[in-house]
Amino acid sequence: xxxxxxxxxxxxxxxxxxxxxxxxxxxxxxxxxxxxxxxxxxxxxxxxxxxxxxxxxxxxxxxxxxxxxxxxxxxxxxxxxxxxxxxxxxxxxxxxxxxxxxxxxxxxxxxxxxxxxxxxxxxxxxxxxxxxxxxxxxxxxxxxxxxxxxxxxxxxxxxxxxxxxxxxxxxxxxxxxxxxxxxxxxxxxxxxxxxxxxxxxxxxxxxxxxxxxxxxxxxxxxxxxxxxxxxxxxxxxxxxxxxxxxxxxxxxxxxxxxxxxxxxxxxxxxxxxxxxxxxxxxxxxxxxxxxxxxxxxxxxxxxxxxxxxxxxxxxxxxxxxxxxxxxxxxxxxxxxxxxxxxxxxxxxxxxxxxxxxxxxxxxxxxxxxxxxxxxxxxxxxxxxxxxxxxxxxxxxxxxxxxxxxxxxxxxxxxxxxxxxxxxxxxxxxxxxxxxxxxxxxxxxxxxxxxxxxxxxxxxxxxxxxxxxxxxxxxxxxxxxxxxxxxxxxxxxxxxxxxxxxxxxxxxxxxxxxxxxxxxxxxxxx
Amino acid sequence: xxxxxxxxxxxxxxxxxxxxxxxxxxxxxxxxxxxxxxxxxxxxxxxxxxxxxxxxxxxxxxxxxxxxxxxxxxxxxxxxxxxxxxxxxxxxxxxxxxxxxxxxxxxxxxxxxxxxxxxxxxxxxxxxxxxxxxxxxxxxxxxxxxxxxxxxxxxxxxxxxxxxxxxxxxxxxxxxxxxxxxxxxxxxxxxxxxxxxxxxxxxxxxxxxxxxxxxxxxxxxxxxxxxxxxxxxxxxxxxxxxxxxxxxxxxxxxxxxxxxxxxxxxxxxxxxxxxxxxxxxxxxxxxxxxxxxxxxxxxxxxxxxxx
Numbered sequence: 001x002x003x004x005x006x007x008x009x010x011x012x013x014x015x016x017x018x019x020x021x022x023x024x025x026x027x028x029x030x031x032x033x034x035x036x037x038x039x040x041x042x043x044x045x046x047x048x049x050x051x052x053x054x055x056x057x058x059x060x061x062x063x064x065x066x067x068x069x070x071x072x073x074x075x076x077x078x079x080x081x082x083x084x085x086x087x088x089x090x091x092x093x094x095x096x097x098x099x100x101x102x103x104x105x106x107x108x109x110x111x112x113x114x115x116x117x118x119x120x121x122x123x124x125x126x127x128x129x130x131x132x133x134x135x136x137x138x139x140x141x142x143x144x145x146x147x148x149x150x151x152x153x154x155x156x157x158x159x160x161x162x163x164x165x166x167x168x169x170x171x172x173x174x175x176x177x178x179x180x181x182x183x184x185x186x187x188x189x190x191x192x193x194x195x196x197x198x199x200x201x202x203x204x205x206x207x208x209x210x211x212x213x214x215x216x217x218x219x220x221x222x223x224x225x226x227x228x229x230x231x232x233x234x235x236x237x238x239x240x241x242x243x244x245x246x247x248x249x250x251x252x253x254x255x256x257x258x259x260x261x262x263x264x265x266x267x268x269x270x271x272x273x274x275x276x277x278x279x280x281x282x283x284x285x286x287x288x289x290x291x292x293x294x295x296x297x298x299x300x301x302x303x304x305x306x307x308x309x310x311x312x313x314x315x316x317x318x319x320x321x322x323x324x325x326x327x328x329x330x331x332x333x334x335x336x337x338x339x340x341x342x343x344x345x346x347x348x349x350x351x352x353x354x355x356x357x358x359x360x361x362x363x364x365x366x367x368x369x370x371x372x373x374x375x376x377x378x379x380x381x382x383x384x385x386x387x388x389x390x391x392x393x394x395x396x397x398x399x400x401x402x403x404x405x406x407x408x409x410x411x412x413x414x415x416x417x418x419x420x421x422x423x424x425x426x427x428x429x430x431x432x433x434x435x436x437x438x439x440x441x442x443x444x445x446x447x448x449x450x451x452x453x454x455x456x457x458x459x460x461x462x463x464x465x466x467x468x469x470x471x472x473x474x475x476x477x478x479x480x481x482x483x484x485x486x487x488x489x490x491x492x493x494x495x496x497x498x499x500x501x502x503x504x505x506x507x508x509x510x511x512x513x514x515x516x517x518x519x520x521x522x523x524x525x
Numbered sequence: 526x527x528x529x530x531x532x533x534x535x536x537x538x539x540x541x542x543x544x545x546x547x548x549x550x551x552x553x554x555x556x557x558x559x560x561x562x563x564x565x566x567x568x569x570x571x572x573x574x575x576x577x578x579x580x581x582x583x584x585x586x587x588x589x590x591x592x593x594x595x596x597x598x599x600x601x602x603x604x605x606x607x608x609x610x611x612x613x614x615x616x617x618x619x620x621x622x623x624x625x626x627x628x629x630x631x632x633x634x635x636x637x638x639x640x641x642x643x644x645x646x647x648x649x650x651x652x653x654x655x656x657x658x659x660x661x662x663x664x665x666x667x668x669x670x671x672x673x674x675x676x677x678x679x680x681x682x683x684x685x686x687x688x689x690x691x692x693x694x695x696x697x698x699x700x701x702x703x704x705x706x707x708x709x710x711x712x713x714x715x716x717x718x719x720x721x722x723x724x725x726x727x728x729x730x731x732x733x734x735x736x737x738x739x740x741x742x743x744x745x746x747x748x749x750x751x752x753x754x755x756x757x758x759x760x761x762x763x764x765x766x767x768x769x770x771x772x773x774x775x776x777x778x779x780x781x782x783x784x785x786x787x788x789x790x791x792x793x794x795x796x797x798x799x800x801x802x803x804x805x806x807x808x809x810x811x812x813x814x815x816x817x818x819x820x821x822x823x824x825x826x827x828x829x830x831x832x
Contacts (some may be wrong), residue, residue: 082718097713099706110706111717113699120699161717 011037011200012058012089012169017067019053024411025439027053028064029224035169040191040201042215042232046244046299048438048468050224051204052094055171059091060084090162091171096154100147104140104157105129108164132164136197138190151276152183156190169200176210177301178276188214206244206299208237208508222246237510245470245504253446255453258478261290263524264430264462265311270320272306272486280306281317282486286521288430291460293452294521295477295495297470299507303486304466305347308434311464312344313337314352324430338367340430343423347434347466349412353419356408360400361389363407364422392421397447413444420448427459434466449476470500481521482506489513491521536672538789543673544747545792546785547681548573548756551739552763553770553781554684554691555732560767561695562728563708567623568608570760571630572733573740576601578634578648580741581751582641585651593654593745601737602730604630609729613722627760635753648744648751655749656680656742678746680738687735692774694731704728739763758809765812769819780815787811 013034019027028050035041043051056062058069060078069076071087078084084091098107105125114124129142138156146154155175162170172191176184191201191214205211211218212232220227220243227243235243265288272281281303288294298304309315311322313334322329324340338344346352354363365385368374375381389403396417400410407415416436423431433452437445449472455461467473473480474495482490482503490506490513492498505511552569559566576597583596604626611617635645642650656679665675695701706714707724715721739759744751762784770777787807794804 081716085718093716097710097716099710099713101709102702102706106702107713110702110714111719113702115699119693119697120702122697165717 009036009038010034011072013068013070014054014058015068015070017054017057017064019050019057019062019064021439024413024441026224028057031067031221031224031226033219033226033229035200035202036217037200038195038198039216040195040203040214042211042218043202043204043221044206044211044218044240044244045221045227046206046468048223049221049244051221052173053224054221055091055173055202055204058084059089059171085162085165085167088166088168089171090165090167090169092155092158092162092173092175094173094177096158098146098154098157101145103143103145104149104153105142107146107157108132108142108161112165128164129160132160136160136163136190137193150183151178152180152186155179155183155187159190168198169202170194171202171204173204174206175203176205176207184210206508208240208510211240212237220244237508238505241504241508241510242501245500245507253449253453253475255476256457258292258456260292260478260523261460263287264290264325265464266321266323266326266524267311268321270307270310270322271318272303272310272315273318274306280486281310284320284486284488286481286488286491287523288462288464289523290429290462291456293456293463293465293476293478295473295480296464296466296483297473297480297503297507298483300468302483302507304434304483306486307483308344308347308432308464308466311432312342312346314346341426341428343367343426343428343431345419345423345431345433345436347438349416349419354407354415357406359404359406360393360398360410360418361385361403363418364389364392364425367422367426392425396421396451411441413440416440417444417447420451424451424455428455428461429459431455431461431463432466433463435468436465437467437469437472445472452476470503474498474500474503479521484509484512488518488521491518493520536669538793539673540677541789541792542782542785544677544681544785545788546781547678547684548739548742548747548759549763549766549784549788550684550781551687551735551742552760553767553777554687555735555739556764556767557691557772557777558695558704558728558732558735560772561701561708562704562725563711564609564612564725564729565619565764566605566608566729566732567620567761567764568604568626568630569736569739569763570756570758571627571633572601572604572736573743573756573760574630574634574754575604576737576740577744577755578637578751580745581648581651581653582637584654584745585648588654590654590656590745594741597741597745598734598737601740602733605729605733605736609726613725631754634751638751638753646753651750653750654745656746678742680742680746683738684742687738688774688778691735700724700727736760736763762808762812765816769815771819783811783815784808 015032017028017031021027031050031054033054043054045051053062057064058078060080060083069078076087078087099110105122108129109125114121114128126142129140133140138160140153140156140160141149146157159170175187179187195201203215215232217229217231218240219229220240222244227246268285270281270284274280284307296304306315310317313329313332317330324342327340329337329340350356365374369380373381373384386403393400393403398414398417398421400414407418410418420436436448452463456463465473465476477495480492480495481488484507555569579600580593580597584590584593586592608622608626611622612619638648639645642648644650658676659679659682661675665671695705703714703719703724707719707721711721740756743755748755766780766784767777769780791804791807
């Protein structure tokens with residue numbers, strides 16, 4: 001592991017970058033990161049490690065609280081993407097920035113349209129597109145409509161677009177996430193070609209194999225900080241996995257042994273194909289028992305989101321069986337699923353968790369306003385709702401101006417406490433809990449964790465915990481399953497016997513358990 | 526009734542369908558430009574009224590058609606400029622500002638009319654001018670076809686010519702390309718340095734010119750004077766024609782002719798003993814039926830996603 005040394009071929013350095021979001025979340029903390037001319041530099045880290053934020057700072061999409069950007073030895077200020085492009089820095093976003101109904105050539109020249117008199121010279125746009133495609137050996141059909149071309153082609157168009165605008169440094173944010181394996185290997189050949197022509201590429205990824213294959217050097221981030229920078233050849237996949245996963249101080253949570261009861265949630269042969277035609281869930285089977293916290297580990301994008309949304313009724317699976325307390329929920333409405341005493345904390349807090357402009361009261365009663373006591377003869381019972389919310393605010397230590405305060409006036413941690421207060425206070429028998437402590441302060445996270453344990457012990461609640469925070473998973477869970485490529489690749493019934501490093505190997509696909517071991521998570525034979 | 530049918534299938538009647546289609550065509554083109562920029566402007570009623578009133582006043586006081594055209598366009602553009610500013614820069618809901626401007630259009634023109642003429646009904650006292658009719662050589666001498674196609678007001682020909690102009694503008698110019706880009710994918714456009722709001726503003730101003738011409742047609746061609754609320758919902762019917770046409774020029778054209786036909790029938794039926802309310806209902810009833818027909822198949826395509 002080398003120290004950051006400034007060499008002649010260093011083309012870009014980001015120095016002491018600190019980015020704090022308005023909710024207090026520190027996404028980047030004193031990050032120093034530099035790339036050399038003509039290299040493919042892998043920027044690695046788990047989800048939430050701060051990779052995308054760092055690149056957004058570089059591309060002028062986020063303003064850092066602190067730090068410098070030094071390009072070719074001179075400090076530059078990049079306030080917006082156009083600035084970045086002027087400096088020769090181009091970014092290919094995870095979500096394509098293309099206009100679907102226009103042709104490839106039209107997307108290519110948009111904003112810099114060639115003119116012929118008053119009219120747009122479409123023929124020249126096509127010609128210029130073909131020329132640049134040929135120059136970089138990235139063939140593309142210039143007159144095809146973007147909606148009709150493959151995902152791989154769309155990505156190629158995005159790369160060509162920034163090359164057309166003169167970019168010398170290309171930032172690619174998880175470019176392989178939407179590609180098939182064939183498209184991925186094709187992309188790698190093209191990126192290596194570009195490198196050999198002197199272009200510099202920053203490749204954001206959390207896939208070990210890809211980084212090993214493609215990159216010259218890597219920088220690993222963890223929780224907003226740099227873990228290290230090294231030549232890829234010096235590292236084994238295991239080294240990188242260790243750097244990414246790391247080990248943090250233990251969480252201080254008092255928790256006794258679980259005493260699991262009968263099966264509450266039963267999942268069999270679950271399959272789901274996502275919008276890109278990728279199999280997001282592949283024959284998933286497991287059981288979750290009363291009084292048990294089952295952790296789900298996995299690098300983001302390996303099926304966790306789809307699984308949690310199917311279990312809560314937001315998505316319908318292609319095939320398979322899901323039942324709660326013996327009743328199939330596949331055809332149930334979301335309210336019917338909730339009425340089986342199931343709670344959901346969605347990973348997307350501001351879309352599915354809380355309604356920003358409504359008050360705390362209104363958010364708390366959102367799942368129960370129709371029940372007796374909360375409304376009588378369709379008229380809301382204001383007094384009861386006010387009192388219950390006040391009690392919950394106290395119990396969950398929600399910092400606010402009172403029960404009538406709008407959610408938008410609260411900090412991220414307190415918003416999550418409101419969500420938890422609603423979902424935990426309905427005496428649930430099953431909770432689907434996704435990223436419950438992501439991006440929130442330590443105090444709020446601790447409170448939510450304590451409540452989880454108390455629900456498990458007091459009511460025998462079965463909890464399915466999805467978390468990217470491995471320390472949290474290892475501390476909170478009684479058993480853990482690991483998802484990789486939409487499959488369960490490991491089941492650990494005794495969490496005490498494992499650590500982050502072991503989990504990391506399975507999460508990154510380096511190892512897989514035998515079907516018998518994985519089958520251990522099916523208790524209902 | 527048989528008299529009615531025998532009247533419908535005459536060259537005169539077909540000519541009147543074309544005449545009645547003119548203002549709707551202008552608004553539909555205006556709405557088309559707006560929809561390409563993804564802004565639904567519902568203020569065309571108010572814009573047309575302002576333009577119609579401006580045309581009458583301008584031509585009466587300057588004694589020239591050009592003066593009428595100028596003032597008409599100016600007032601129409603003023604209104605859509607206000608609309609655009611509120612929607613794009615102050616983030617007002619388009620529906621609210623559109624409603625406000627329509628009310629302003631209706632009441633404001635009556636107020637202006639009363640100030641200038643003392644009448645709240647029409648502007649006959651002003652003695653405004655009208656655009657001339659155009660008799661096309663050769664075509665005018667062909668039987669039937671000559672009656673249908675020739676002898677219309679200049680603005681009618683401008684309207685039909687505008688179909689081609691708008692087509693070229695949207696699909697063959699750089700600005701048209703940008704308008705389509707900001708309308709469909711503002712993020713993609715702004716990531717390439719295109720000023721999304723500015724582009725939409727320009728699109729709306731162009732839309733305003735077209736709608737204003739529709740208003741000017743009403744008071745300087747269709748009738749030789751301004752009457753209160755003379756748009757009679759054509760600002761909305763034009764939007765309906767555009768949305769029923771789903772962005773397809775020919776389909777939009779067919780709907781415009783259907784509405785023009787319904788309008789012409791309405792006029793015709795008034796000269797018979799049919800209750801005039803029935804006749805006047807025709808264009809609105811057509812709109813309603815059209816919207817129902819076009820939306821039934823659309824609804825079925827929706828997925829069963831509970832959200």
